[in-house]
Amino acid sequence: MSVFSDAELTRYSRHMILHEIGGPGQRALKAARVLVVGAGGLGAPVLLYLAAAGVGTIGIVDDDMVEASNLQRQVIHSTATLGHKKTASAVAAMQALNPHVAGVAHDLHLDPDNARNLFAGYDLVLDGTDNFPVRLTINAAAVAAGVPVVGGLLSQWEGQLSVWDPAHGGPCLACIFPEAPAPGLAPSCAEAGVLGPLPGIIGTMMAAEAVKIITGAGEPLRARMFIWDALGAESRIIRLRRNPACAVCGESRGAGVS
Ligand SMILES: [Zn+2]
Numbered sequence: 001m002s003v004f005s006d007a008e009l010t011r012y013s014r015h016m017i018l019h020e021i022g023g024p025g026q027r028a029l030k031a032a033r034v035l036v037v038g039a040g041g042l043g044a045p046v047l048l049y050l051a052a053a054g055v056g057t058i059g060i061v062d063d064d065m066v067e068a069s070n071l072q073r074q075v076i077h078s079t080a081t082l083g084h085k086k087t088a089s090a091v092a093a094m095q096a097l098n099p100h101v102a103g104v105a106h107d108l109h110l111d112p113d114n115a116r117n118l119f120a121g122y123d124l125v126l127d128g129t130d131n132f133p134v135r136l137t138i139n140a141a142a143v144a145a146g147v148p149v150v151g152g153l154l155s156q157w158e159g160q161l162s163v164w165d166p167a168h169g170g171p172c173l174a175c176i177f178p179e180a181p182a183p184g185l186a187p188s189c190a191e192a193g194v195l196g197p198l199p200g201i202i203g204t205m206m207a208a209e210a211v212k213i214i215t216g217a218g219e220p221l222r223a224r225m226f227i228w229d230a231l232g233a234e235s236r237i238i239r240l241r242r243n244p245a246c247a248v249c250g251e252s253r254g255a256g257v258s
Pocket of ligand 1: 166171172173174176243246248249250
């Protein structure tokens with residue numbers, strides 16, 4: 001017996017006829033538990049496309065409210081949800097798009113302790129945060145839980161994307177960026193500004209990487225970083241290497257040295 005209702009079979013038919021996804025891939029999407037950290041610019045397209053694609057359980061971590069300055073790019077929210085919790089606004093939008101998936105709201109500020117417990121309940125984490133220290137917290141918790149991270153990063157007109165997955169030989173975020181940059185060197189979108197469609201582009205690519213990882217289709221962006229410069233309309237991919245001495249995923253981790 002199919003795990004899908006007739007309504008789901010119709011809804012997912014364009015996936016089902018893709019050779020690389022098909023019925024098995026769509027079943028894997030339905031069984032998947034994916035956690036999205038940040039229901040902002042990157043989280044908006046990530047959450048909508050994961051819900052539309054039929055990812056069965058989608059967790060959302062955010063403790064912010066929807067503000068008017070968010071709506072230039074955070075398209076999962078709307079004028080009608082101004083002042084609402086971002087998690088509740090996002091879950092409602094996902095349910096409106098696809099009632100066959102479950103959105104789970106985690107209204108909390110991520111810290112090293114709660115991150116590790118939370119991540120253990122998910123297969124994959126998507127990092128759409130706008131804050132480097134939080135990104136390193138996510139990385140450390142994901143490495144500890146053995147869960148890959150699809151990470152996106154925005155700065156004004158440029159976006160970056162990579163899959164951090166040391167369990168499959170690639171680097172973790174800390175292999176490349178061991179420490180948060182000095183204050184001012186990596187300003188947030190609130191400080192430096194960001195092109196509205198840019199998180200749409202990078203976030204949608206994050207969702208595509210998630211679908212690939214879950215279904216086993218193609219080659220995820222492990223050990224590679226995709227960079228998109230919207231001003232020049234140019235993209236490039238740089239190769240990344242794991243750092244064997246990385247304090248988070250390297251060979252000496254957990255040695256108890258303090
Ligand atoms: Zn590492």
